[in-house]
Amino acid sequence: MSSCFETLSDYGLRSLGYGERLLPKADITLCEQFVLIGSGMIWNIYFAVLALLLGFFFATVLALGKNSNLSLFSAPCRLFIFIFRGSPLFIQFFFAYDLFVLIPRLGFDIDLGFLVVTVETRWLTKAWLGALIVLFFNTSAYAGEIFYGALRAVPSQDLESADAFGFTEIKKFKRIIWPTMLRLAWPSYTNEAIFMFHATTLVFFTGFPAWQQKGDAIYYASYFADKTFNPFVPYPIVGFYFILLTLLIIGLFGLINRRLNKHLPTNERKRLRFNKYNLVR
């Protein structure tokens, strides 16, 4: 019977491939379940944080594109948003994985001038890159639609005043449109971020293999549920971790929301609370 500290050092980074190689098989303790599932959370956080960070910028581009008067820009953005919002993420994962598998296993050299990066297409079939790309496209589409809605809701008087002050288009976008868009979109975007974290749990149930049993939280939870034939311990542990994570996101996004609303008189500030109509994506 090892102590919980030993378990922590054995399995704390198991999802990344460090520590004990074999997963616990018999006499599974509560501590082992907590540590290993917590270790899996590293992947959930990795996927969601990177997808959201990259997706934030791409979503802004998509929203501006969709809002464009030129159909050359707006049509592809509309199509992109429609495809990724209109089909299930689960199918997107399968589809993307099977496409990535078909791509010949080549290496590309990208010459950045100061260094040459070798990109290997076989990385695409690994979860850390392939699934990340799917999640990135998915969150970009959802956030793009949210930003587009907010963009349409920017008050026209604000734009007129900017014109009256002789702002250039770039300055108008930087100082007026973008901050207002973010402020209006923020509650829905918070919601999207929470659901992005939840969506990461799908990764290892689709084509992407968990190589050497390096999986995410729910991968280990279902492993334990299979081994112990008792779902009443591992799944509540996953639930516990995700509730903590959700509270953390709400706190963090709430701080940003405060900053975005700083210039408004206190009675006009929107407190960040869930809009019950827009709860889900």
Add this chain to the structure above:
Amino acid sequence: MFSYCVDPKSIEGLMWLSCYVTTAKHMSFYFSFLVVMGLLSLAAPLAMAFGFAGATASRSSFKIIRSVGKGYLAMIRGIPDIVFFLFIPIALDQAFEYLRHKVLCSDVTVPIRQGNDFVVCAAAKLPLNTASEWVHDIYGFSLALLAFGFVFGAFAGNVLSGAMAAVPKSQIETGEAYGFSQSQIFRRILIPQMWIYALPGLSNLWMILIKATPLLFLLGIEDIVYWAKELGGIKTGVYEYPHPDWRAWYFGVLMIFYLSLTYLSQSVLDKISARLSQGQATMAGKAG
């Protein structure tokens, strides 16, 4: 299917294709699309029932019922739905078998949980070992359906409780002034007026329900994802219809299926919303 399909290796081109897409396994694949539609048509009313119960409970004047209702509506925000989809069917299965074991085999004293095993007597098994294949299928589907109802009930409950809160206070107060009882106010005023507020959320929910149907695969149901994987995989020469890895094509078909389903739903929902907004004192209701 067709008479010329007896020896598929000797034919080519369109004839080969027509034989290929009408094999028995492909028929199961097509049938699984109907399973998805069946799930949608059953899960939607079930989720509404769960949601209505949850929303009503969260407004109850009894503290215990209220906190149960609020907890039910809140849990879906913090915990990924996949956790529930994995947890609920197996938990329900064990709960049913446990109860049946207690009732049917009360003379057995061996504990049910033996280390890593869950052992119930043969008579308590669900479905019975002797049951035919379709009983197992129906049982698995029902557990999946309950999981969908439970999860989407929590989503629907959030929408409905928001809609109930959006009904103007003065309407309720008018009911009170006329001497309506609480249940009369609920039935005659609150419920009829909340639907217009609930519609956007419920439309949204319908779209999410459509997009959640492939998760049936996680519950061990032979659904469209299962068949797409099965049929698309590499078939070597030992098979009647050998072909390379076609999974991407099959999942491409599923993408198109879901995109058309959501597109169609969206246009129908837009029409309904336009219809219901007519004459309402909202921005959408005022003729342009």
